Amino acid sequence: MRVPSVPETGSTVSNPVIPGFYPDPSVCRAGEDYYLACSSFEYFPGVPVFHSRDLVHWTQIGNALDRPSQLRLPPDAPSSGGIYAPTLRHHDGRFWLIVTNVSGDGNLLFTATDPAGPWSDPIRLPGVHGIDPDLAWDDDGTCWCTVAGVSQVRIDPYTGETLGEPRRLWSGTPGAKAPEAPHLYHIGDYWYLLIAEGGTERCHGVSIARGRTPEGPFEPCPDNPVLTHRGTDHPIQNTGHADLVQGPDGSWWMVLLGVRPRGGTPGWHVLGRETFLVPVDWVDGWPVVGELSPVMAAPPWPLQPGAAESHRDDFDLGEPGPRWVSPRRRPPEDCTTKERPGWLTLRARGGSLDETDVTFVGRRQQHLSCRVRALIDPAQGRGGLAVRLDEQHHYAIEAASGEVRVRARVGPLDSVVASRPTPEGPVVLRIEVAAVQDVRDARTGPDTVSIGVEEPDGTFVRLASLDGKYLSTEVAGGFTGRVIGMFASGGSVHFDWFDYEPTDD
Structure with a gap:
């Protein structure tokens, strides 16, 4: 940290x-x-x-x-x-x-x-x-x-x-x-x-x-x-x-x-x-x-200690803290730590991130480069980890029993860009955002969003690397920024922990 x-x-x-x-x-x-x-x-x-x-x-x-x-x-x-x-x-x-x-x-x-x-x-x-x-x-x-x-x-x-x-x-x-x-x-x-x-x-x-x-x-x-x-x-x-x-x-x-x-x-x-x-x-x-x-x-007075840049939530302290947000509403029956102590349980309303009533809980991306990981148990449903700008612009990795899929939604285009079988039981999902350091030409995007799973030894298995410019205001329009978090797209899914770590130079 x-x-x-x-x-x-x-x-x-x-x-x-x-x-x-x-x-x-x-x-x-x-x-x-x-x-x-x-x-x-x-x-x-x-x-x-x-x-x-x-x-x-x-x-x-x-x-x-x-x-x-x-x-x-x-x-x-x-x-x-x-x-x-x-x-x-x-x-x-x-x-x-x-x-x-x-x-x-x-x-x-x-x-x-x-x-x-x-x-x-x-x-x-x-x-x-x-x-x-x-x-x-x-x-x-x-x-x-x-x-x-x-x-x-x-x-x-x-x-x-x-x-x-x-x-x-x-x-x-x-x-x-x-x-x-x-x-x-x-x-x-x-x-x-x-x-x-x-x-x-x-x-x-x-x-x-x-x-x-x-x-x-x-x-x-x-x-x-x-x-x-x-x-x-x-x-x-x-x-x-x-x-x-x-x-x-x-x-x-x-x-x-x-x-x-x-x-x-x-x-x-x-x-x-x-x-x-x-x-x-x-x-x-x-x-x-x-x-x-x-x-x-710096201002001409003593400065106070800053808050930790990294953020890990083990969901042991009750309801989500103030940095966690959801689109439009968050009924307690759809987002709770009481159903499975020490885990965050999300219950699906809408069927996907494309829908306005999706069950999604996230935090704002605050660094140009960062690493986000979460341990999900999808045994009772389907859900995962997503980088969200709005309903028509998001990248996600979705886990269901025995499989993970990487999905990209950019405007009217919606595609499963990668998939992989996984063992039954909990799996660590991972998203890495890396700011581009070398602008090759006018089309070079601002960053790369890499999505995959993490092996038990910590090895990152990258399933897709996507251009981040499609999750930008200049492409999507509007007034908001990226929010990275957890979602449920079917049944109930459980998250044991969520970890956000800046990797900016």
Whole structure:
């Protein structure tokens, strides 16, 4: 097990600070503690919540939406639907979380006294229209909700009632598409309106305007966009959807999403949109964003120990921990450690990974190269290990009594690419993801996904090696990243353990 070292003040740290499919970060500080929430789209439980003392090392402490009463997703909710763009704030001794459920309930507001949970049932906001809602409070207690577009309305955050009519605000650079992800801040003598624009692909950027009141009028920063990597060969692209936070020493920082495309042209990112950190200075009343890079100067305060990068679950501690997610829902009768103590039992609903109601439990792929292993007993059914992007893009190894099969689904194409007889009884399934180091030509993919079984002596029997670009957003579309995990496609299958190990250089 590898544990990140604890850098001394003045050293460097790596970016992203939260790798993998953790997009649309929103951050707040309460005392010396920072808390951060991300979008979760079609996955349940929803809205992962993280804690940090240094803005660099983050530990997931829960999921804000961990009950069906909080997160209602219909069985046919599309991939990349569901929960969009939370804003997390600490105000008046309470934590506030506002999100959009684009697959049903619209804009919702939740509260908690402890960000680890439990969070309240939702307060519905039927009068707030638009995605990416933000919350900000004036000195007199007025609560402003600003949404993509960009428009704003006063609300009662305790009841969800809108107070007055929505009004348009500054919507970014004229002609730039998709003004979204608004955040409103009262800093010094001004109210600042931070937005993303240009779309969440390669033209993504961050712009800002300021006004004397939260209602504006807003004047744009003369140096907009204050952050973008559009039109560059920078290794971090799609930079945007940012949020600002002030450290206890008075310094300012920005969290934002970005991607790490690899391979040939156009470059494929497979981990999804990840959370990055960058310092911010203020010059003449405007934020000046520092250089965003894979290695950055550590914040000027002592850093805390990071969580272990490897992850092994022996399913001995009850229900799955907070990093485990499932598409749309996870009924306890279909995913339990109680049926066979020390094992995770999955009971099939849908017949395959192609179906929206598949029984699947996974964790986000967080490293460009990694090794995933699981011991499965398929005696009572059929199931296995999969790398999932959505219902139409996934690679899997499926075990049934006496056989394993490697299956690849890419859009309308579905093929069994390899099979092998196996002895009766439990078998270790294995997936190895290796980032490509040598780009041979423009078609070279970002990584290779090797799939097979493991012999009792640990030897890897590779049954197939597949090009990873077909499990990328550039091929599949949407807003999510890879999730690697276990599934049941028939009857009941049992997993004794699951092991995820990064193998990045």
